[in-house]
Amino acid sequence: MASAVKGGRLEIKVFELYWPSNSTLHRLDPRVKVGGLAVLSLLMTMTQWQGLALTSLVLLGLVILGRTPLRLYRSLMVVLFWMGLFYGLSIGWVWPEGNAFWQGHWSMTGLTQAAELLWRVLLIFGLTRLYSAVTRPLEQGLGIAYFFSPLIRISPKASDFALLLTLTLRFIPLIVEEAFILWKARLLKGEWPTSWLKRVSEVTQLIVPLLLLSLKRAEELAENLMARGYCTGKYRPLILQERSIDDYAGVLVIVVWGVLLLILG
Numbered sequence: 001m002a003s004a005v006k007g008g009r010l011e012i013k014v015f016e017l018y019w020p021s022n023s024t025l026h027r028l029d030p031r032v033k034v035g036g037l038a039v040l041s042l043l044m045t046m047t048q049w050q051g052l053a054l055t056s057l058v059l060l061g062l063v064i065l066g067r068t069p070l071r072l073y074r075s076l077m078v079v080l081f082w083m084g085l086f087y088g089l090s091i092g093w094v095w096p097e098g099n100a101f102w103q104g105h106w107s108m109t110g111l112t113q114a115a116e117l118l119w120r121v122l123l124i125f126g127l128t129r130l131y132s133a134v135t136r137p138l139e140q141g142l143g144i145a146y147f148f149s150p151l152i153r154i155s156p157k158a159s160d161f162a163l164l165l166t167l168t169l170r171f172i173p174l175i176v177e178e179a180f181i182l183w184k185a186r187l188l189k190g191e192w193p194t195s196w197l198k199r200v201s202e203v204t205q206l207i208v209p210l211l212l213l214s215l216k217r218a219e220e221l222a223e224n225l226m227a228r229g230y231c232t233g234k235y236r237p238l239i240l241q242e243r244s245i246d247d248y249a250g251v252l253v254i255v256v257w258g259v260l261l262l263i264l265g
Helices: 030-044 049-066 070-092 108-134 137-146 149-153 157-189 196-205 207-227 245-264
Strands: 002-006 009-013
Touching: 030 049, 030 108, 030 137, 030 245, 049 108, 049 245, 070 108, 137 157, 149 157, 157 207, 196 207
Parallel strands: none
Antiparallel strands: 002 009
């Protein structure tokens, strides 16, 4: 959801939220998606270019299977552009010891290493973006917190961290929604200033009411937790979704994918 002012009129554009889709990736158990993302991201740092090529093909297939639009990955291009410049200069540009920086030269080996490193980062970012696009915020928190359950036996603080993580991912969409409501309320009051300095001032003034709304939600949540008898070390992430054939098929794909990355590494 986004708002814009054109010609003195308020235009509100509502974009589709992609995670409520009915594709196979959306229906997978969040534990499968969280575990797969963690394992594959780790293996991505160890495999060679053959494994990176395989992952690129599989990632493209998952994007098509999940029916996620390509514009979700558009913002990655800007980040990768600047990272590519940084890696190219830091790895691809070499100079003899004792000489000045500008007396160096481009190294084909260094540029190849920089390109391979950027390729790994691109695939990890792409998998992360795909994961966030096909998983609801609440399911993300439950899936991540599920893997913290064994640590609860070691320290009760692990359950507190799992609860904090779940609530954070749950309330981020609500805070964004309230920010849009405040934004639209400000646009309805009058003409939006044309000066960049005044625009920054107007946006800054929205921070205070947004913080007050967030604190109010946090206070209400704390009261609800106290009313339910919550105390430290007692949180247990529960996922009541029953595993389906798609979940077992997803686990099989992740296992085969991971084994191939190890073999190609």
